[in-house]
Amino acid sequence: MQDRLITLQTEAIEKIEHASSLKELQDIRVQYLGKKGPITEVLRGMGQLPADERPKMGQLANDVREAITSKLDENIKKLERAKLDEQLANETIDVTLPGRPIRKGNAHPLTAVIEEIEDLFIGMGFSVAEGPEVETDYYNFEALNLPKNHPARDMQDSFFITEDFLLRTQTSPVQARTMERHKGKGPVKIISPGKVYRRDTDDATHSHQFMQIEGLMVDENVRMSDLKGILTTFAQKLFGEEREIRLRPSFFPFTEPSVEVDVSCFKCNGKGCPICKRTGWIEILGAGMVHPNVLEMAGFDPKVYTGFAFGMGPERIAMLKYGIEDIRHFYANDLRFLQQFNRS
Numbered sequence: 001m002q003d004r005l006i007t008l009q010t011e012a013i014e015k016i017e018h019a020s021s022l023k024e025l026q027d028i029r030v031q032y033l034g035k036k037g038p039i040t041e042v043l044r045g046m047g048q049l050p051a052d053e054r055p056k057m058g059q060l061a062n063d064v065r066e067a068i069t070s071k072l073d074e075n076i077k078k079l080e081r082a083k084l085d086e087q088l089a090n091e092t093i094d095v096t097l098p099g100r101p102i103r104k105g106n107a108h109p110l111t112a113v114i115e116e117i118e119d120l121f122i123g124m125g126f127s128v129a130e131g132p133e134v135e136t137d138y139y140n141f142e143a144l145n146l147p148k149n150h151p152a153r154d155m156q157d158s159f160f161i162t163e164d165f166l167l168r169t170q171t172s173p174v175q176a177r178t179m180e181r182h183k184g185k186g187p188v189k190i191i192s193p194g195k196v197y198r199r200d201t202d203d204a205t206h207s208h209q210f211m212q213i214e215g216l217m218v219d220e221n222v223r224m225s226d227l228k229g230i231l232t233t234f235a236q237k238l239f240g241e242e243r244e245i246r247l248r249p250s251f252f253p254f255t256e257p258s259v260e261v262d263v264s265c266f267k268c269n270g271k272g273c274p275i276c277k278r279t280g281w282i283e284i285l286g287a288g289m290v291h292p293n294v295l296e297m298a299g300f301d302p303k304v305y306t307g308f309a310f311g312m313g314p315e316r317i318a319m320l321k322y323g324i325e326d327i328r329h330f331y332a333n334d335l336r337f338l339q340q341f342n343r344s
């Protein structure tokens with residue numbers, strides 16, 4: 001039995017030495033030290049031994065078990081150490097290596113222009129209002145003094161979804177809804193940015209979906225000069241302090257009187273260049289005094305309240321600002337185009 005134990009120890013240690021994985025070592029532990037292992041078996045045979053020999057044999061058996069256990073632990077540590085070293089070796093980061101440039105994105109040029117314009121009007125006391133893109137015929141047309149079968153309706157081809165619902169053709173319905181919520185009490189001072197839809201053939205200057213920013217101010221004694229003041233400040237903040245604006249008579253069903261608003265050319269300072277088509281002026285938006293019918297339909301008494309409104313196309317502003325010739329660039333998501341606006 002003594003030899004058996006010694007042999008077992010030698011054999012186990014041998015195997016432990018040649019083990020190349022933690023798993024193998026675990027298997028050796030179970031194989032030799034497990035309940036069904038040979039050492040346990042030897043110990044079970046102890047009963048056949050003379051009583052005086054048992055303690056010695058017992059001690060030997062424990063020594064063998066101890067020897068195998070400590071050898072196992074030693075080699076497990078060695079293998080774990082080796083594994084860690086290998087991991088460290090593979091994972092060592094050469095801190096002298098240059099980092100991978102984190103490609104920082106930036107706001108879409110349209111978003112940048114819209115946020116810049118929003119900040120300008122928020123700075124003048126306007127708040128930003130938003131509303132549904134799927135609008136009712138009432139808010140998109142009738143509330144804006146465009147009754148059913150009004151010829152001006154066809155001016156802008158609309159995406160009708162049903163008899164009464166369409167994709168809004170301008171953000172004016174947001175103002176009409178906001179005025180109604182004021183229950184005939186002023187002041188109302190909002191801008192409404194957002195997507196609008198017109199059944200148009202896309203080309204360099206037209207898109208079936210584009211952005212708009214409209215503005216509205218309704219209160220007692222709001223005059224055209226207030227509109228001119230607000231738009232002058234807007235133009236100077238966006239295109240340069242030395243800019244001037246010019247108002248030309250125009251027509252919109254929802255404003256009376258109506259004007260087209262030009263800004264003095266920021267390329268040639270009004271001397272005339274290709275950007276301003278040699279006129280010295282660039283048209284940037286339309287505006288006017290809110291039509292009394294529109295005030296009335298929204299619950300405001302036109303004898304007490306007056307208001308002004310304006311509307312602009314952010315794409316047009318961004319194209320002027322960045323010298324972009326084709327409106328479709330804004331929607332094509334071509335990184336070569338978008339990366340030009342990196343403000344790194």
Ligand code: 2U9
Binds near residue numbers: 173216
């Ligand atoms: C209410 C009353 C009046 C909004 C206005 C314009 C003039 C205008 C154009 C700008 C570029 C449309 O996208 S565009 O081609 N818009 O010129 N918009 S006045 O007038 C309103 C709006 C709401 C209740």
